[in-house]
Amino acid sequence: MVFLRRRSSQQQHQIMQGGGGGEKGPLNRVRCILKLVFVILNNIYCIPTYLVWNWVFFLPLRLLQLPLYHKLEGVLFKWLLCMVSAWSWGSKYYIYEVGDEVSDLYEEPCLVLVNHQSTGDVPMLMQAFQNKSQVTRHMIWILDRLFRYTNFGLVSATHGDYFITQGKNTRENQLQELQRHLTHSYLRRGQQWIVLFPEGGFLFKRKETSQKYARENNYPVLERLSLPRAGALHAVLDTLRPERLRDSAQPIKWIIDITVAYPDQSDPLTLFEITLGSRPPCSTFLHYRRFPVEGVPQDPEALKLWLYDRWSEKEQLLNSFYKDGEFEDNTIESLSPRQVTLQNWWIVVLHVIFISSTAFHAILAWKLGVFIFGSH
Secondary structure (H helix, E strand, O other), X not given: OEOOOOOOHXXXXXXXXXXXXXXXXXXXXXXXXXXXXXXHHHHHHHHHHHHHHHHHHOHHHHHHOHHHHHHHHHHHHHHHHHHHHHHHHHOOEEXXXXXXXXXXXXXXXXXXXXXXXXXXXXXXXXXXXOOOOOHHHHEEEEEEHHHHHOOOHHHHHHHOOEEEOOOHHHHHHHHHHHHXXXXXXXXXXXXXXXXXXXXXXXXXXXXXXXXXHHHHHOOOOOOOOOXXXXXXXXXXXXXXXXXXXXXXXXXXXXXXXXXXXXXXOOOOXXXXXXXXXXXXXXXXXXXXXXEEHHHOOOOHHHHHXXXXXXXXXXXXXXXXXXXXXXXXXXXXXXXXOEEEOOOHHHHHHHHHHHHHHHHHHHHHHHHHHHHHHOOO
């Protein structure tokens, strides 16, 4: 269990700024353009080869040896997420973790709840999960359906992530579809962690309507968060409780609550900035809390109030962080934050693997074309 100890203003500034500043002017624009070109190329030689391996070469395994297929797909997925993580790591957008220790939960079925602020949340979480053993191999994300149409959408669909459609008219149907997905995909693949953004959208989009709803119904009025929605949370816990599972399937045992704190909440990191590396180096803090599922209410209304209490606690954590530069959490020990680090040599190795794999598939496709259509 860890906690961000109060530091001198100079020390705190160094951590928040990631150890240095960023250039401005023509040189910075050139650097951003080069970084964008690199990210585009990175997508070109990583995503298609991942799909070819899983859709073509591993197809017999999917039909005849499903556990081995899921194991190999999980390895490629972890490597692919490391490539995405390297975009922020290479630009010195660092992550520090504080709060409860969760290393003993890496192999346990967990539901991860995260506050949602910007398009940068997902890649920053990808970076944070990279050093957590095999978590990324056995993890699914519950994402907005629009993510399906991004460059990473086919990868997520192949891995078994779930795309949810927002809106009152589709809510019940979507929750039923989520329960079916958990039964037929999550459990069959032997996955463990589920990442959920209960707010259902970015803070800047939902804040006004969230506060209006809270005032009308006498719920907490939050400034740094929007009120979470408990529907997906209830669907996951209800589907994956012990009495509903068969054979050796494991129920969700823990809820991990992550509070994301960017250096400036009014201007959080975005995916576009991570892609370009356009922002000066900085650090994002993730505060962890863990709750055993046995202590979480099953009744939908009680569960909603339990979730609102967690978000009220998040609000207090963020207030103290942006006021004093530390998370005021009296339930955990006062230890220094730990930095999430990536190994540069391993990132280079993965680039070589993906480039070689793409070249192999390209040569194979060319030879196959020659064989089928001839040399003319």
